[in-house]
Amino acid sequence: MKHRACLLKEFSKPLVIEEVQTPTLKPYEVLIKVLAAGICHSDLHLWLGDFVPQGLPKKLPIVLSHEVVGEVVDVGEGVPSSFRRGMKVLVYPWQYVEEDQLTIRGFTQLARKRLRLGIDVDGGLQEYLVSNYKFLVGVEGFEDIPALAPLGCAALTTYRAVKKAGAFVGPDDYVVLVGLGGLGSYAAQWIKLLMPYTRLVGVDVRDEAIEFVSKVVNVDVAINASREDPTKVLNELTGGLGVKAVVDLVGSPEIVSKYVNIVDTLGIYVLVGHMGRVEVPIPRPRIIRNEITITGSYTGSLSDQYEVVSLARKGLLKYREVVTKRYKFEEVNEAFNTLKEGKVVGRQVVLIT
Numbered sequence: 290m291k292h293r294a295c296l297l298k299e300f301s302k303p304l305v306i307e308e309v310q311t312p313t314l315k316p317y318e319v320l321i322k323v324l325a326a327g328i329c330h331s332d333l334h335l336w337l338g339d340f341v342p343q344g345l346p347k348k349l350p351i352v353l354s355h356e357v358v359g360e361v362v363d364v365g366e367g368v369p370s371s372f373r374r375g376m377k378v379l380v381y382p383w384q385y386v387e388e389d390q391l392t393i394r395g396f397t398q399l400a401r402k403r404l405r406l407g408i409d410v411d412g413g414l415q416e417y418l419v420s421n422y423k424f425l426v427g428v429e430g431f432e433d434i435p436a437l438a439p440l441g442c443a444a445l446t447t448y449r450a451v452k453k454a455g456a457f458v459g460p461d462d463y464v465v466l467v468g469l470g471g472l473g474s475y476a477a478q479w480i481k482l483l484m485p486y487t488r489l490v491g492v493d494v495r496d497e498a499i500e501f502v503s504k505v506v507n508v509d510v511a512i513n514a515s516r517e518d519p520t521k522v523l524n525e526l527t528g529g530l531g532v533k534a535v536v537d538l539v540g541s542p543e544i545v546s547k548y549v550n551i552v553d554t555l556g557i558y559v560l561v562g563h564m565g566r567v568e569v570p571i572p573r574p575r576i577i578r579n580e581i582t583i584t585g586s587y588t589g590s591l592s593d594q595y596e597v598v599s600l601a602r603k604g605l606l607k608y609r610e611v612v613t614k615r616y617k618f619e620e621v622n623e624a625f626n627t628l629k630e631g632k633v634v635g636r637q638v639v640l641i642t
């Protein structure tokens with residue numbers, strides 16, 4: 290069997306849709322007809338070749354997208370009978386080759402031998418995809434299946450990052466969210482849902498992004514960093530003490546080195562975004578003397594993935610509102626170009642079949 294796949298063959302060049310061989314099922318594998326695939330900022334970086342210094346993508350050509358929803362069409366030997374044909378699934382994209390001490394302890398996203406969709410192996414921008422059944426999360430009963438695709442990365446990544454900040458904040462504390470783009474649209478919701486007693490400070494340089502997120506949730510303090518200096522505003526708001534938590538979805542060296550200085554004693558700085566230069570200077574004395582925690586947060590575990598789907602199912606995550614643009618499979622290059630031009634608010638998905 291053959292199917293159509295969207296291939297990244299050369300960095301920055303248009304992606305090409307070609308026929309490829311559909312893999313045959315091995316034991317414990319499921320064949321999925323892809324319904325929709327989300328386009329993430331890291332897909333943009335992969336397309337442009339920005340991650341080549343880090344050895345990514347692992348192969349060329351590669352099929353991008355790690356945000357995938359689909360329908361079960363065939364099951365291999367050993368797959369539990371609960372996986373039936375026609376069942377709708379979200380594919381957990383942070384897959385791995387084998388269990389190790391980290392995956393067994395629940396840190397699946399940190400597996401020693403990673404097999405991440407659209408990064409290490411082919412991802413969702415194709416008509417069919419094969420996955421081990423253990424990475425499939427059932428999404429039956431949702432009204433809008435394509436809009437669930439970003440739950441595999443954008444919603445998941447921000448869920449984990451916000452949970453990390455949660456242990457460091459109390460009532461009336463300010464939680465600063467840097468970057469109100471696609472990830473920010475979910476992060477702002479998680480902050481309001483998981484720590485409703487705090488005050489959300491949303492920072493971006495685009496008015497349209499601030500407006501979009503403000504429509505989805507109540508942003509207590511919105512700052513356009515192209516007009517105001519957020520550190521000055523936050524110092525004034527906190528009487529010079531600083532804030533208890535920063536969730537940084539941008540991570541440029543300029544932002545990190547500046548915002549780390551507005552974290553109060555015993556506060557936390559959660560690094561999620563990794564824009565621009567790799568290394569970032571940090572104010573060591575301040576971090577030591579005030580016992581400030583700086584932590585990375587990488588995607589989310591399989592257990593986080595189940596929690597995200599469950600919260601969306603309960604109506605506690607506005608997942609449909611965040612998906613602002615849907616493209617046909619043939620329009621995939623348009624999706625990448627729009628993202629490159631910085632024109633996207635919310636999140637984009639490509640409808641595959």
Ligand SMILES: [Zn+2]
Nearest residue numbers: 329331442443
């Ligand atoms: Zn992503």
